[in-house]
Amino acid sequence: MTRVSLFAQDARTKSRNAAEKRFRAYGLSAIVVALLALVWLLVSIFGNGLPAFRQTFISFPVTLDAAVLDKAGNRNVAEMAKTTTIGYAKLLATSLEAELAAKGIDLGEVKSKDLTKMISEESPATLRNRVLADPSLIGQTVQVSVLASGRIDGYYKGRVSMESAAKDKNTSPEQLALADQMQSAGVLSMQLNPGFLTMPDASDKRPEAAGLGVAIIGSLYMMVVVLVLALPIGVAASVYLEEFAPKNKFTDLIEVNIANLAAVPSIVYGILGLAIFINFAGLPQSAPIVGGLVLTLMTLPRIIIPTRAALKAVPPSIRDAALGVGASRLQTVTHHVLPLAMPGILTGTIIGLAQALGETAPLLLIGMVAFVRDFPGAPPEGLFDPAAALPVQIYNWTQRGDPGFVERASGAIIVLLVFLIAMNAIAIYFRRKFERRW
Amino acid sequence: MSLGPLTLIILALGLAGYLIGRRRAIAQVAGDIRKLHSLPPFYGRITALLTVVPALFLIAAWLLAEPAFIETKALSLIAAEDIPAGKSAALVMADVRRVADGVARLQDSGIEIAPLLASPSALKTALNGAAIVLETEPTVSTLAAAAALRDALASSRFALSIVALLLAALGLGFALSRITPEYRARNATERFAMWLLVASSLVAVLTTVGIVGSLLFETIHFFQIYPAADFFFSTEWNPQFRGGSSLGLWPLVWGTLYVSAIALVVAVPIGLMSAIYLAEYASRTTRSWVKPAIEILAGIPTIVYGLFALITVGPLLRDYFAAPLGLGNSSSSVMTAGLVMGIMVIPFVSSLSDDIINAVPQSLRDGSLGIGATPSETIRQVVIPAALPGIVGAVLLAASRAIGETMIVVMGAGAAAKLSLNPFEAMTTVTVKIVSQLTGDTEFASPETLVAFALGLTLFTLTLALNILALIIVRKYREQYE
Numbered sequence: 001m002t003r004v005s006l007f008a009q010d011a012r013t014k015s016r017n018a019a020e021k022r023f024r025a026y027g028l029s030a031i032v033v034a035l036l037a038l039v040w041l042l043v044s045i046f047g048n049g050l051p052a053f054r055q056t057f058i059s060f061p062v063t064l065d066a067a068v069l070d071k072a073g074n075r076n077v078a079e080m081a082k083t084t085t086i087g088y089a090k091l092l093a094t095s096l097e098a099e100l101a102a103k104g105i106d107l108g109e110v111k112s113k114d115l116t117k118m119i120s121e122e123s124p125a126t127l128r129n130r131v132l133a134d135p136s137l138i139g140q141t142v143q144v145s146v147l148a149s150g151r152i153d154g155y156y157k158g159r160v161s162m163e164s165a166a167k168d169k170n171t172s173p174e175q176l177a178l179a180d181q182m183q184s185a186g187v188l189s190m191q192l193n194p195g196f197l198t199m200p201d202a203s204d205k206r207p208e209a210a211g212l213g214v215a216i217i218g219s220l221y222m223m224v225v226v227l228v229l230a231l232p233i234g235v236a237a238s239v240y241l242e243e244f245a246p247k248n249k250f251t252d253l254i255e256v257n258i259a260n261l262a263a264v265p266s267i268v269y270g271i272l273g274l275a276i277f278i279n280f281a282g283l284p285q286s287a288p289i290v291g292g293l294v295l296t297l298m299t300l301p302r303i304i305i306p307t308r309a310a311l312k313a314v315p316p317s318i319r320d321a322a323l324g325v326g327a328s329r330l331q332t333v334t335h336h337v338l339p340l341a342m343p344g345i346l347t348g349t350i351i352g353l354a355q356a357l358g359e360t361a362p363l364l365l366i367g368m369v370a371f372v373r374d375f376p377g378a379p380p381e382g383l384f385d386p387a388a389a390l391p392v393q394i395y396n397w398t399q400r401g402d403p404g405f406v407e408r409a410s411g412a413i414i415v416l417l418v419f420l421i422a423m424n425a426i427a428i429y430f431r432r433k434f435e436r437r438w
Numbered sequence: 439m440s441l442g443p444l445t446l447i448i449l450a451l452g453l454a455g456y457l458i459g460r461r462r463a464i465a466q467v468a469g470d471i472r473k474l475h476s477l478p479p480f481y482g483r484i485t486a487l488l489t490v491v492p493a494l495f496l497i498a499a500w501l502l503a504e505p506a507f508i509e510t511k512a513l514s515l516i517a518a519e520d521i522p523a524g525k526s527a528a529l530v531m532a533d534v535r536r537v538a539d540g541v542a543r544l545q546d547s548g549i550e551i552a553p554l555l556a557s558p559s560a561l562k563t564a565l566n567g568a569a570i571v572l573e574t575e576p577t578v579s580t581l582a583a584a585a586a587l588r589d590a591l592a593s594s595r596f597a598l599s600i601v602a603l604l605l606a607a608l609g610l611g612f613a614l615s616r617i618t619p620e621y622r623a624r625n626a627t628e629r630f631a632m633w634l635l636v637a638s639s640l641v642a643v644l645t646t647v648g649i650v651g652s653l654l655f656e657t658i659h660f661f662q663i664y665p666a667a668d669f670f671f672s673t674e675w676n677p678q679f680r681g682g683s684s685l686g687l688w689p690l691v692w693g694t695l696y697v698s699a700i701a702l703v704v705a706v707p708i709g710l711m712s713a714i715y716l717a718e719y720a721s722r723t724t725r726s727w728v729k730p731a732i733e734i735l736a737g738i739p740t741i742v743y744g745l746f747a748l749i750t751v752g753p754l755l756r757d758y759f760a761a762p763l764g765l766g767n768s769s770s771s772v773m774t775a776g777l778v779m780g781i782m783v784i785p786f787v788s789s790l791s792d793d794i795i796n797a798v799p800q801s802l803r804d805g806s807l808g809i810g811a812t813p814s815e816t817i818r819q820v821v822i823p824a825a826l827p828g829i830v831g832a833v834l835l836a837a838s839r840a841i842g843e844t845m846i847v848v849m850g851a852g853a854a855a856k857l858s859l860n861p862f863e864a865m866t867t868v869t870v871k872i873v874s875q876l877t878g879d880t881e882f883a884s885p886e887t888l889v890a891f892a893l894g895l896t897l898f899t900l901t902l903a904l905n906i907l908a909l910i911i912v913r914k915y916r917e918q919y920e
Contacts, residue, residue, distance in 0.1 A: 016812055016815070017812070019814060019815075020812040020813060020814045020815075022814075023814035023817070023818075024715070024719055024814070026711050027711045027718075027719060029711075030707065030708045030709075030710075030711030030712040030715065031711075031712040031715055031716070031728055031732070033708055034708055034709075034712055034732050034735070034781075034784050035728070035732070037735070037781045037784070038731065038732075038734060038735055040750075041738070041742070041743070041781070044746055044749070044750040045742060045745065045746065232638075233638045233641055234638075236634060236635045236638035236639070237635070237638040237639035237641065237642065240632075240635035240636055240639045241639055244632065244635065245639075253643065254639050254640070254642060254643055257642045257643050257645075257646050258642045259909070260646070260902060260905060260906075261642055261645060261646060263835070263838060263901065263902075263905040264842075264898065264901065264902070265841070265842025265843070265844070265869070265897060265898075265901055266842070266844065267842065267844045267869050267872055267873070267894070267897070268649060268653075268842075268894055268897065268898050269649075270876075271649075271652065271653065271872065271876070271890070271891065271894045272645070272648055272649050272652055274876060275652035275655075275656060275891075276648055280502075280505070281501070281502050281505060282504075282509070282535075297641075297645050300641065300642060300645070301642065304642070328624065328628060329628075330628045330631055330632070354737070355737075355739075357739075358739025358740070358741065358742075359739070360739070360740065360741045360744075360844070360845050361740075361844035361845055361848075361869070361873065364873050365872075365873065365876050365877065367877075369877055381442070391739060391741040394741050395741060395845070395848075395849070398744075398745060398748055398849060406749055409745055410745065410749070413741070413742050413745060416741075416742070417738075417742070420737065420738075420739070424737065
């Protein structure tokens with residue numbers, strides 16, 4: 001038998017220690033992989049989406065010629081409305097041409113018809129609405145800042161190149177070269193685009209004009225419906241189950257139900273909404289009220305579970321003291337237990353709302369994918385008007401042909417994530433500020 | 439009367455009830471409230487509750503039941519020959535509803551209705567102008583049905599207003615008549631409130647009943663027009679909107695299981711190892727930062743993962759793996775969806791496993807370390823076996839989550855129903871087909887639409903079974919150490 005030093009590890013110890021190191025390394029690398037996945041996801045979305053907040057605009061003076069826009073000359077809005085967007089498009093094109101000539105930019109191969117194509121198809125409509133809203137503008141020369149077409153915008157965001165433009169019937173390398181000249185002359189520039197948050201959706205050919213206005217309103221309406229219904233019902237159910245329910249089969253049934261509902265796939269709620277609210281009750285499709293009701297049913301168990309935890313965390317001594325000085329059981333709960341549990345309840349509710357805000361699948365089934373351009377009216381009637389919702393708008397944009405919509409969808413996700421982060425931050429603030437240890 | 443003002447009037451009656459009830463109680467004892475059984479506000483509260491609550495419940499119930507009643511009446515007016523061959527009465531009914539709705543809207547915008555009602559084609563043009571598109575040309579009988587629908591709706595709303603206001607007034611009168619100094623107003627209020635609490639907790643039960651009921655009802659309807667054997671045993675999925683489709687379940691189930699399996703292969707090792715590291719090795723500060731960071735993954739909406747699969751992971755896998763290996767050139771594939779879903783599921787595995795590993799008693803670890811085992815040996819041979827049932831439960835919950843996931847597969851997995859082993863091929867899942875069969879304007883009588891309910895029932899049963907199994911396993915394990 002050979003003698004070995006206690007200080008030198010034998011082969012077996014070495015391999016055991018190596019195994020220990022390896023095991024730790026596996027654990028660490030699993031965490032690193034998970035965090036890298038998170039970073040990759042966020043970088044991908046933000047990298048694709050941030051350009052959506054900036055847009056290429058073309059600024060030039062337009063002379064609103066009365067001979068074109070108001071043939072009768074009496075500034076009657078109804079008669080002026082006869083001039084269609086085509087008339088305004090021509091006006092924009094001639095004004096732009098004049099501006100370019102004034103700046104000494106040679107159009108080269110670009111014909112004036114192609115010049116119209118460099119301006120978004122949405123811009124004439126915007127100008128028309130502006131003129132119809134304020135007929136006194138006619139005859140004046142106003143400085144306008146119009147959206148450039150999706151292709152020109154894509155050129156400055158790296159989506160369109162000279163090679164791809166050569167094969168594209170919607171643009172040409174000459175147009176892009178002209179755009180470069182316009183940029184150095186200061187006519188064309190990239191600016192912040194508030195319209196992305198305020199404008200309604202736009203058709204397939206006009207990604208540059210598509211905005212989230214209707215979707216944000218629709219989501220807001222749904223969240224209001226969820227809050228108004230789910231919070232009181234959820235709190236009442238939790239109070240009953242936690243404070244009053246006798247221990248019997250019926251209570252067990254409710255508890256098992258709630259636990260299972262929390263795990264039902266969200267799309268099943270969509271089927272429920274379609275079958276009950278739309279087919280049976282005859283509520284309109286793609287209305288925020290239906291979306292709100294479906295999301296309420298989905299969010300209820302997600303509010304009940306944290307609310308019950310918050311009620312349970314209130315020590316029994318509080319209840320005993322209240323009952324001891326003669327409060328009834330309901331008074332004990334409403335005067336003492338609920339106020340003490342309120343921070344926990346609100347935290348749970350906000351997190352439940354945040355989940356509901358990002359939910360997509362059930363809304364697809366109740367028809368929220370429809371193309372909606374009109375803003376819904378004011379509540380309560382507006383709750384029955386068609387509207388979009390943020391996550392469904394994102395899905396909708398990913399299904400469109402024009403590559404410009406990918407950027408829009410990623411930008412919309414940034415907006416959605418900002419809302420979610422804000423809601424979660426409020427929840428965390430509540431928890432930190434009001435958390436009590438007994 | 440429209441709903442908004444009606445509700446407001448009832449609420450105003452309630453407020454009045456509160457004030458009157460309170461004052462009446464005080465007046466009966468001539469201001470000496472010591473002679474009352476309860477404090478004065480309780481007399482007001484019970485009056486307000488009895489006025490408002492029954493009337494509001496009536497309105498809600500009426501609105502839910504109303505369409506079913508008035509539509510059967512209109513439906514009976516549609517002449518049989520006006521229902522196109524191969525189409526259902528429901529489709530015509532949808533048009534009737536649109537006509538009724540559109541005529542009301544035209545009237546609101548000040549258009550003369552009477553001449554339009556005489557000529558169906560003029561009506562159709564007018565409705566088109568108001569952005570209401572009809573599937574079929576309105577006929578005399580559908581116009582009559584639309585008119586009946588409008589009349590029935592108007593008279594139903596009128597009746598509702600009368601009945602609801604009457605009920606509110608009755609409640610008010612009844613409550614006021616009961617107010618005496620001896621009346622136990624507090625107990626009555628609390629009994630009433632208790633019923634409201636019970637009703638609220640019944641909403642959960644009703645939701646389950648609604649889900650199971652609607653799924654079962656439409657599934658039975660589906661099996662009446664499509665043979666159940668074909669649904670359960672056919673391996674072909676090929677819906678045709680002209681009829682004669684094959685609607686076999688298996689390609690969809692295969693796609694679902696394949697995607698979920700890949701997701702679990704990604705998520706279980708990563709989730710489990712990070713849970714072990716966080717629970718056993720990590721310092722307190724590392725843990726307090728890393729655990730919430732991983733849980734962010736669970737808070738991100740699935741549409742975000744879907745877009746990530748669509749624009750980043752899919753093209754990446756196609757260009758660097760599938761295409762060079764000659765396995766296909768589709769950017770949406772089982773692998774794309776599975777990988778992204780795996781990332782999404784990591785926190786479900788890691789958080790639950792972390793809780794369960796933390797619940798293993800410290801004495802087991804101390805015993806193992808005390809007889810000379812290294813920490814990793816302790817974990818592998820003592821902690822994990824002790825926590826195994828709970829970990830299995832966590833994995834099952836993650837699996838149920840993956841099976842029911844919709845947006846990632848809709849955007850990442852593709853739409854072609856195939857039974858294939860190649861993970862780089864586009865396949866489809868149960869949830870994708872539910873979405874694609876139910877979106878858009880579809881008729882609710884064809885097997886192609888109704889199959890979605892059968893798929894929904896399959897999905898519901900599958901996830902419910904997994905959840906119950908997981909709960910049983912986790913609960914059993916918890917009892918072991920408590």
